[in-house]
Amino acid sequence: MKRFLLLMITGMMLISTSGCVLSLPEPDVPEASVLIDIEGRPIQGLAAQNRVSVPLEEISPYFIQAIIAVEDKNFYQHHGLDLGGLLRATWSNLKSHKIVAGGSTITQQTAKNIYLSNERTMVRKVKELYYAFLLEKRYSKDEILDMYCNTIYFGQGAYGIEVAARTYFACNASDLDLAQAALLAGIPQWPSKYDPYINPEYAKKRQEIVLYRMFDEGKISQEEMLAALDEKLEYKKGIFIDSVAPHFAAMVRDELRARHGDAQVYQGGLEISTTMDLDMQKAAKQAVEKVLQAEDPELQAALIALDVHTGQIRAMVGGRDYSQSKLNRVFSYRQPGSTFKPFVYSLALEDGLTAADMYECKESVYHLPNGDVYRPTDYGDKPYHERPFTLKEAIAISDNVVAVRLLHDLGVEESASRLKAFGFTQIQPVLSLVLGSNEVRPLDLAAGFQAIANQGTYHKPSYLLEVKDRQGHSLEKHKPSSGQQVLDTEIAAIITDMMQGVLEPGGTASHLKQKIGRPAAVKTGTTDEYRDAWFVGYTPDLVCVVWVGYDRQRNVNLPGGAIAGPIWADFIYHASSKLPVRDFSVPEGMERMSICLDSGLIAGETCPRTMPMLFKDGTAPDDVCYEHSPMLNWWRR
Secondary structure, three states, X not given: OHHHHHHHHHHHHHHHHHOOOOOOOOOOOOEXXXXXXXXXXXXXXXXXXXXXXXXXXXXXXXXXHHHHHHHXXXXXXXXXXXXXXXXXXXXHHHHHOOOOOOOOOHHHHHHHHHHOOOOOOHHHHHHHHHHHHHHHHHOOHHHHHHHHHHHOEOOOOEEOHHHHHHHHHOOOHHHOOHHHHHHHHHOOOOOOOOOOOOOHHHHHHHHHHHHHHHHHOOOOOHHHHHHHHHOOOOOEOOOOOOOOOHHHHHHHHHHHHHHHOHHHHHHEOOEEEEOOOHHHHHHHXXXXXHHHOOOOOOOEEEEEEEEOXXXXXXXXXXXXXXXXXXXXXXXXXXXXXXXXXXXXXXXXXXXXXXXXXXXXXXXXXXXOOOOOEEOXXXXXXXXXXXXEEEHHHHHHHOOHHHXXXXXXXXXXXXXXXXXXXXXXXXXXXXXXXXXXXXOEOHHHHHHHHHHHHOOOEEOOOEOEEEEEOOOOOEEEEOOOOOOEEOOOHHHHHHHHHHHHHHHOOOOOOHHHHHHHOOOOEEEEEEOHHHOOEEEEEEOOOEEEEEEEEOOOOOOOOOOHHHHHHHHHHHHHHHHOOOOOOOOOOOOOOOEEXXXXXXXXXXXXXXXOOEEEEEEOOOOOOOOEOXXXXXXXXXXXX
16 A cells, blocks of 8 residues: 555656646536526526535635635645645555545545546546646636635535525625625535534534634634624525525426436526516516515415517516425416406407497306206395496406306307417317416417517417527527417407406406506406406506415415506506506507497497497497486486
């Protein structure tokens, strides 16, 4: 053993003084693939190892001083091999008849991290020394230290100082103070033993050693050492590469893994350009957190936002806390409640009805094919309003009875078939489908409303733009689909106008109009027994769907406008802040006029309840309402 060691050291010394340069493989440090938003900003990384590389200048000087003091105090003086440290370690190994000490310099550890395994054998040690020598020949000390800081393991799945700082102190590597830096510098020697989450007392003792070494080396004063020792550390797991969009990242990751494999996705350093807008995503996450912060922790939410013109995903929240549940509820099937009504109303408009046509809300009995009897009712104190409604007002107040009567007249079987054009492929032909009895995904609901908002043109939701490898070569490119016209442009404009009425006085979302601050078309939704709460809607540029509910069979006990609506309004307000405020476009030839809600005719000056409505050319009422004229009222008396 002694002879082998002597030969090894002699060989390394000869190499180091000979001036010859041996070949060194390029460092193949696993590099996380990175998601990029639509404006070129990084969103999140994807890595099997929890690794984020940062340049040396973005690492706290305290950590750099600490790691050198405790791991390799002669780092800037030696040429990759510290003979004194190696001899001390070798003597310990010889006495124990096994490898118990390393004596490795930072350069040696870097060589091991990049090129070798963790096996504790003499063969591996020789290779480590060989690569350490070559590293010193090719790279500067700062470059080696940079590689070391970004590859060393700190436990808890954290590779590199940036992720370690986030894992233990919820901060960036640049923000570490002396006490924090010293604690982290002590972990790599034995990550499982010095893990402060598992063994805080051992971690603290190791920190004391690091701080004393720093003091002994003249890196810190005695006052600084004592202050750091007295500092009470709070261990807190933070964000790994900004988890503002964890559900979105997981969706992209899984798709790319299927096409390119785990190694390429996790370690290939791919640059993945996506359709997400980071500002809008932050607004989505903040809106969910803000509204639900005082609610039951088990209450969940999903938010999906699409660009109106392309169907590209701009924001996605799949749940309140990804660390607690990785289920992406944007893809979960749920009953959409009354949010489904506008699609059926669009079919009625296609068949020749107008927003001013009237249906009466009264008890209606339907005999179903299976022999059951169906009696739809409205929410509230009274099951029926016992009066007629224009279709626009019926949408505004979300009347159930009128919606079912309308579907019955259209024909259930035919309507269910026609709704497939909006992307709803699993709609069962039942009368209650207009009330949202069929389950749909929030993503599909958003895509359906995107078609209405986009003047009747449907785009399948998309989220990838381009994928490049580490060298910048394009692996795949994606363009927005050309779209499919599923609804007449004029009818889409009328549905938008009808949904704008939901925000007007008397509408189920009138309380949110001021918060939104720009033209919007919306619809509330609440399922039976207040189990699920929904809010859907769009501006001229952005369509968004919000669902709030429980994963298991529990009731929210709040209507959609009360719990999902505020999330939607807060998101739209902040996400649209960089978009121009503009109104919905109206095709040429259409006309808007004020309609009396009691008669469905052109409103007169004395009509007490009126609403502006949009009509295709030649379809508006011809007659003026005289029902509320003073002369007629005098005659009736």
